Amino acid sequence: MAKLTTIYVVYAEWCPHCVPTTVEPVKKRAEELGVHCVLYDIDDPDALKVADELVRKHGDWCEDYLIPQVFVEHENGEVEHVFTGYSEDLELTRRGLDNLLASHILNQHSPK
């Protein structure tokens, strides 16, 4: 598998599943891996356009899509959706994100 180059997070400041639950740990992991972390705040109209495109092409798309959604990009340009928040329970989102961070998805194939 190609090396990881970028992690994208589609989020909103007002969403507890996003901030701090997802955004902070993902930013920290990106720093540790030495890869870019790009945050798309859906309340910023310009970021929303890119976020919509990302979710529509690769993610869990529907008209009023769930946030947060996390994507990874590899050095060959391939983008992969890897996580969506658990709307039913903040604790499930926290646990799911912990599992993602502990998995090979965000631990291997990085430039470092």
Place this chain on the structure above:
Amino acid sequence: MDLDTLIKGKLNGHSTCSGHCQERAELKLLHQEGMTIGCYRCPSGYVSCLIQYERELDLQAFKTFLSAIQGNITFEDIRIATRYSWDLAITDQPDGAIVKEAYWRQSYRRTKSEDQHRISLFTCTKCDSFYRQRISEKNTRCPQCMKTAPTMST
């Protein structure tokens, strides 16, 4: 791992009842119209959220089901999520998508209402069937179970 075991083991959440009371809403798994449906409800039976779980979602079937019990449902009211082996911490299956969820929340976004007497969706605490009544009502059983409930004699 069968779907019910997966849901009970990995997707069994808890939250505060949404829009009705401050009690906990807990998951009850129901099998309806050939679908596996998760119903988050408080002890009074008020439905906060319904979730369709499938390897491949059938959103039309979920919308039809929701429309039958609630009415006035559009695809805009349904939101989806993919659960993967890595976020569910499942290591004994091939990497990738394990299950998908389709969510419907009561009185949310397009259908949100602050009317304290709005007609709302409940499940009967005796037979688990869905029924509608004003949110301010205190009944916890459906009309059928209310009819058959023993009456007090003096």
